[in-house]
Amino acid sequence: xxxxxxxxxxxxxxxxxxxxxxxxxxxxxxxxxxxxxxxxxxxxxxxxxxxxxxxxxxxxxxxxxxxxxxxxxxxxxxxxxxxxxxxxxxxxx
Amino acid sequence: xxxxxxxxxxxxxxxxxxxxxxxxxxxxxxxxxxxxxxxxxxxxxxxxxxxxxxxxxxxxxxxxxxxxxxxxxxxxxxxxxxxxxxxxxxxxx
DNA sequence: TTTGTTGTTCGATACCAATCGAACTTAGCA
DNA sequence: TGCTAAGTTCGATTGGTATCGAACAACAAA
Numbered sequence: 419x420x421x422x423x424x425x426x427x428x429x430x431x432x433x434x435x436x437x438x439x440x441x442x443x444x445x446x447x448x449x450x451x452x453x454x455x456x457x458x459x460x461x462x463x464x465x466x467x468x469x470x471x472x473x474x475x476x477x478x479x480x481x482x483x484x485x486x487x488x489x490x491x492x493x494x495x496x497x498x499x500x501x502x503x504x505x506x507x508x509x510x511x
Numbered sequence: 512x513x514x515x516x517x518x519x520x521x522x523x524x525x526x527x528x529x530x531x532x533x534x535x536x537x538x539x540x541x542x543x544x545x546x547x548x549x550x551x552x553x554x555x556x557x558x559x560x561x562x563x564x565x566x567x568x569x570x571x572x573x574x575x576x577x578x579x580x581x582x583x584x585x586x587x588x589x590x591x592x593x594x595x596x597x598x599x600x601x602x603x604x
Numbered sequence: 605t606t607t608g609t610t611g612t613t614c615g616a617t618a619c620c621a622a623t624c625g626a627a628c629t630t631a632g633c634a
Numbered sequence: 635t636g637c638t639a640a641g642t643t644c645g646a647t648t649g650g651t652a653t654c655g656a657a658c659a660a661c662a663a664a
Contacts, residue, residue, distance in 0.1 A: 545641095546640075546641070547639090547641090555640080555641070556644095558641090560642095562641090563642090577639095577640085578639060578640045579641085580641065
Protein backbone atom coordinates (compact mmCIF):
# COMPACT_ATOMS: atom_id res chain seq x y z
CA UNK A 419 0.00 0.00 0.00
CA UNK A 420 2.96 2.31 0.54
CA UNK A 421 3.49 2.08 -3.21
CA UNK A 422 0.23 3.84 -3.97
CA UNK A 423 0.98 7.17 -5.60
CA UNK A 424 -0.94 10.38 -5.24
CA UNK A 425 -2.02 10.46 -8.89
CA UNK A 426 -3.22 6.88 -8.57
CA UNK A 427 -5.37 7.57 -5.56
CA UNK A 428 -6.72 10.75 -7.10
CA UNK A 429 -7.62 8.73 -10.13
CA UNK A 430 -9.46 6.23 -7.97
CA UNK A 431 -11.44 9.04 -6.38
CA UNK A 432 -12.21 10.87 -9.60
CA UNK A 433 -15.46 9.05 -10.25
CA UNK A 434 -18.77 10.09 -8.66
CA UNK A 435 -19.78 6.47 -8.04
CA UNK A 436 -16.58 5.76 -6.18
CA UNK A 437 -16.84 8.94 -4.16
CA UNK A 438 -20.34 7.82 -3.20
CA UNK A 439 -19.04 4.44 -2.09
CA UNK A 440 -16.36 6.00 0.09
CA UNK A 441 -18.89 8.36 1.61
CA UNK A 442 -21.19 5.49 2.48
CA UNK A 443 -18.27 3.74 4.12
CA UNK A 444 -17.43 6.86 6.07
CA UNK A 445 -21.01 7.06 7.27
CA UNK A 446 -20.76 3.45 8.41
CA UNK A 447 -18.03 4.54 10.81
CA UNK A 448 -15.79 1.52 10.60
CA UNK A 449 -18.50 -1.05 10.13
CA UNK A 450 -17.93 -3.14 7.04
CA UNK A 451 -20.59 -2.99 4.33
CA UNK A 452 -21.59 -5.55 1.76
CA UNK A 453 -21.28 -4.23 -1.79
CA UNK A 454 -24.97 -4.73 -1.90
CA UNK A 455 -25.66 -2.25 0.85
CA UNK A 456 -24.21 0.58 -1.17
CA UNK A 457 -26.96 2.18 -3.19
CA UNK A 458 -26.01 3.08 -6.72
CA UNK A 459 -28.04 3.14 -9.92
CA UNK A 460 -25.59 1.05 -11.88
CA UNK A 461 -25.42 -2.58 -12.83
CA UNK A 462 -23.85 -5.27 -10.66
CA UNK A 463 -20.98 -5.56 -13.10
CA UNK A 464 -20.18 -1.88 -12.99
CA UNK A 465 -20.43 -1.79 -9.22
CA UNK A 466 -18.03 -4.69 -8.97
CA UNK A 467 -15.67 -2.80 -11.24
CA UNK A 468 -15.70 0.29 -9.05
CA UNK A 469 -14.98 -1.75 -5.94
CA UNK A 470 -12.07 -3.35 -7.72
CA UNK A 471 -10.65 0.05 -8.64
CA UNK A 472 -10.88 1.23 -5.05
CA UNK A 473 -9.29 -1.98 -3.85
CA UNK A 474 -6.38 -1.68 -6.27
CA UNK A 475 -5.77 1.86 -5.14
CA UNK A 476 -5.63 0.76 -1.53
CA UNK A 477 -8.72 2.69 -0.50
CA UNK A 478 -10.77 -0.26 0.67
CA UNK A 479 -10.27 -3.74 1.98
CA UNK A 480 -12.57 -6.62 1.18
CA UNK A 481 -13.19 -9.83 3.01
CA UNK A 482 -15.51 -12.61 1.89
CA UNK A 483 -18.14 -13.79 4.30
CA UNK A 484 -20.18 -16.47 2.69
CA UNK A 485 -21.42 -15.06 -0.57
CA UNK A 486 -21.13 -11.49 0.62
CA UNK A 487 -18.01 -9.46 0.38
CA UNK A 488 -17.66 -7.17 3.30
CA UNK A 489 -15.90 -3.94 2.51
CA UNK A 490 -14.28 -1.48 4.84
CA UNK A 491 -12.21 1.64 4.45
CA UNK A 492 -8.49 1.40 5.01
CA UNK A 493 -8.77 4.48 7.12
CA UNK A 494 -5.66 4.02 9.21
CA UNK A 495 -3.34 3.54 6.26
CA UNK A 496 -4.96 6.30 4.25
CA UNK A 497 -4.69 8.78 7.08
CA UNK A 498 -1.07 7.93 7.46
CA UNK A 499 -0.16 8.07 3.79
CA UNK A 500 -2.51 10.81 2.64
CA UNK A 501 -3.47 12.80 5.71
CA UNK A 502 -6.59 14.88 5.23
CA UNK A 503 -7.80 12.97 2.20
CA UNK A 504 -10.64 11.06 3.82
CA UNK A 505 -11.79 14.14 5.66
CA UNK A 506 -11.88 15.94 2.34
CA UNK A 507 -14.00 13.25 0.74
CA UNK A 508 -16.28 13.23 3.76
CA UNK A 509 -17.17 16.89 3.40
CA UNK A 510 -20.10 16.58 1.14
CA UNK A 511 -20.75 19.37 -1.19
CA UNK B 512 -15.53 28.08 -9.08
CA UNK B 513 -18.03 27.05 -6.43
CA UNK B 514 -19.46 24.71 -9.06
CA UNK B 515 -16.32 22.60 -9.16
CA UNK B 516 -17.11 19.16 -7.83
CA UNK B 517 -14.85 16.89 -5.86
CA UNK B 518 -14.69 14.23 -8.59
CA UNK B 519 -13.80 16.92 -11.10
CA UNK B 520 -10.93 18.27 -9.08
CA UNK B 521 -9.69 14.78 -8.30
CA UNK B 522 -9.76 14.08 -11.99
CA UNK B 523 -7.71 17.19 -12.66
CA UNK B 524 -5.12 16.06 -10.13
CA UNK B 525 -4.98 12.46 -11.27
CA UNK B 526 -2.20 13.03 -13.79
CA UNK B 527 1.48 13.05 -12.80
CA UNK B 528 2.23 15.98 -15.10
CA UNK B 529 -0.45 18.08 -13.52
CA UNK B 530 0.63 17.12 -10.02
CA UNK B 531 4.11 18.26 -10.99
CA UNK B 532 2.78 21.58 -12.22
CA UNK B 533 0.89 22.19 -8.99
CA UNK B 534 3.95 21.28 -6.95
CA UNK B 535 6.08 23.74 -8.89
CA UNK B 536 3.50 26.41 -8.23
CA UNK B 537 3.47 25.54 -4.55
CA UNK B 538 7.24 25.89 -4.47
CA UNK B 539 6.91 29.29 -6.11
CA UNK B 540 4.97 30.43 -3.04
CA UNK B 541 2.45 32.67 -4.70
CA UNK B 542 4.69 33.95 -7.44
CA UNK B 543 3.17 33.39 -10.87
CA UNK B 544 5.07 31.18 -13.28
CA UNK B 545 5.15 31.18 -17.05
CA UNK B 546 4.13 27.83 -18.53
CA UNK B 547 7.62 27.76 -19.85
CA UNK B 548 9.20 27.80 -16.42
CA UNK B 549 7.60 24.50 -15.52
CA UNK B 550 9.91 21.68 -16.50
CA UNK B 551 8.20 18.73 -18.09
CA UNK B 552 9.35 16.31 -20.75
CA UNK B 553 6.31 16.73 -22.91
CA UNK B 554 5.54 18.77 -25.99
CA UNK B 555 4.30 22.34 -25.93
CA UNK B 556 0.91 21.16 -27.09
CA UNK B 557 0.53 18.64 -24.31
CA UNK B 558 1.71 21.11 -21.72
CA UNK B 559 -0.84 23.61 -22.94
CA UNK B 560 -3.48 20.92 -22.62
CA UNK B 561 -2.59 20.18 -19.01
CA UNK B 562 -2.72 23.84 -18.08
CA UNK B 563 -6.12 24.07 -19.67
CA UNK B 564 -7.38 21.12 -17.63
CA UNK B 565 -6.14 22.69 -14.42
CA UNK B 566 -7.72 25.98 -15.41
CA UNK B 567 -11.10 24.37 -16.12
CA UNK B 568 -11.02 22.64 -12.78
CA UNK B 569 -10.39 25.91 -11.01
CA UNK B 570 -6.96 24.93 -9.76
CA UNK B 571 -5.01 27.68 -11.48
CA UNK B 572 -5.53 31.14 -12.83
CA UNK B 573 -3.81 32.46 -15.92
CA UNK B 574 -3.09 35.96 -17.02
CA UNK B 575 -1.40 36.97 -20.25
CA UNK B 576 1.63 39.18 -20.07
CA UNK B 577 2.94 39.83 -23.52
CA UNK B 578 3.43 36.47 -25.12
CA UNK B 579 3.81 34.72 -21.79
CA UNK B 580 0.95 33.40 -19.78
CA UNK B 581 1.56 33.79 -16.12
CA UNK B 582 0.00 31.09 -14.02
CA UNK B 583 -0.73 31.06 -10.33
CA UNK B 584 -2.51 28.74 -7.95
CA UNK B 585 -5.98 29.64 -6.81
CA UNK B 586 -4.87 28.82 -3.33
CA UNK B 587 -7.39 30.90 -1.44
CA UNK B 588 -10.41 29.45 -3.23
CA UNK B 589 -9.05 25.92 -3.11
CA UNK B 590 -8.37 26.09 0.59
CA UNK B 591 -11.86 27.33 1.17
CA UNK B 592 -13.61 24.81 -1.03
CA UNK B 593 -11.35 21.81 -0.52
CA UNK B 594 -9.46 22.37 2.70
CA UNK B 595 -6.36 20.24 3.02
CA UNK B 596 -6.14 19.43 -0.66
CA UNK B 597 -3.20 21.63 -1.55
CA UNK B 598 -1.32 20.55 1.53
CA UNK B 599 -1.86 16.98 0.45
CA UNK B 600 -0.48 17.62 -3.01
CA UNK B 601 2.45 19.46 -1.51
CA UNK B 602 3.58 16.47 0.52
CA UNK B 603 5.79 14.85 -1.96
CA UNK B 604 6.05 11.14 -1.86
C1' DT C 605 -30.88 -31.13 -4.46
C1' DT C 606 -32.87 -27.18 -6.17
C1' DT C 607 -33.26 -22.42 -5.91
C1' DG C 608 -32.01 -17.75 -4.85
C1' DT C 609 -28.52 -14.39 -3.38
C1' DT C 610 -24.04 -12.26 -4.05
C1' DG C 611 -20.61 -11.09 -6.47
C1' DT C 612 -16.97 -11.87 -10.42
C1' DT C 613 -15.53 -12.34 -15.18
C1' DC C 614 -15.93 -11.77 -20.13
C1' DG C 615 -16.70 -9.53 -24.43
C1' DA C 616 -18.49 -5.58 -26.56
C1' DT C 617 -19.36 -0.80 -27.07
C1' DA C 618 -18.76 3.86 -26.59
C1' DC C 619 -16.56 7.56 -24.84
C1' DC C 620 -12.81 10.20 -22.85
C1' DA C 621 -7.97 11.55 -22.24
C1' DA C 622 -2.89 11.90 -23.22
C1' DT C 623 0.14 12.69 -26.64
C1' DC C 624 2.27 14.56 -30.73
C1' DG C 625 3.52 17.42 -34.98
C1' DA C 626 2.14 21.05 -37.69
C1' DA C 627 0.09 25.20 -38.50
C1' DC C 628 -1.29 29.37 -36.51
C1' DT C 629 -1.45 33.78 -33.47
C1' DT C 630 0.34 37.31 -30.86
C1' DA C 631 3.79 40.16 -28.92
C1' DG C 632 8.35 41.79 -28.50
C1' DC C 633 12.80 42.73 -30.62
C1' DA C 634 16.49 43.68 -34.01
C1' DT D 635 9.67 44.79 -41.68
C1' DG D 636 11.25 40.39 -40.75
C1' DC D 637 12.49 37.18 -36.91
C1' DT D 638 12.00 34.84 -32.68
C1' DA D 639 9.66 33.26 -28.52
C1' DA D 640 5.46 31.67 -26.10
C1' DG D 641 1.26 29.57 -26.35
C1' DT D 642 -2.94 27.89 -28.63
C1' DT D 643 -5.59 25.14 -31.80
C1' DC D 644 -6.32 21.26 -34.92
C1' DG D 645 -6.43 16.62 -36.50
C1' DA D 646 -4.86 12.14 -35.71
C1' DT D 647 -3.52 8.37 -32.96
C1' DT D 648 -3.38 5.61 -29.10
C1' DG D 649 -4.69 3.82 -24.91
C1' DG D 650 -7.58 3.78 -21.03
C1' DT D 651 -12.24 3.72 -18.66
C1' DA D 652 -17.30 3.34 -17.74
C1' DT D 653 -20.93 0.79 -18.87
C1' DC D 654 -23.84 -3.14 -19.81
C1' DG D 655 -25.82 -7.98 -20.42
C1' DA D 656 -24.84 -12.61 -20.09
C1' DA D 657 -22.61 -16.33 -18.30
C1' DC D 658 -20.41 -18.12 -14.39
C1' DA D 659 -19.07 -19.52 -9.36
C1' DA D 660 -19.87 -20.05 -4.55
C1' DC D 661 -22.48 -20.28 -0.79
C1' DA D 662 -26.92 -20.51 1.91
C1' DA D 663 -31.45 -21.82 2.68
C1' DA D 664 -35.56 -24.32 1.55
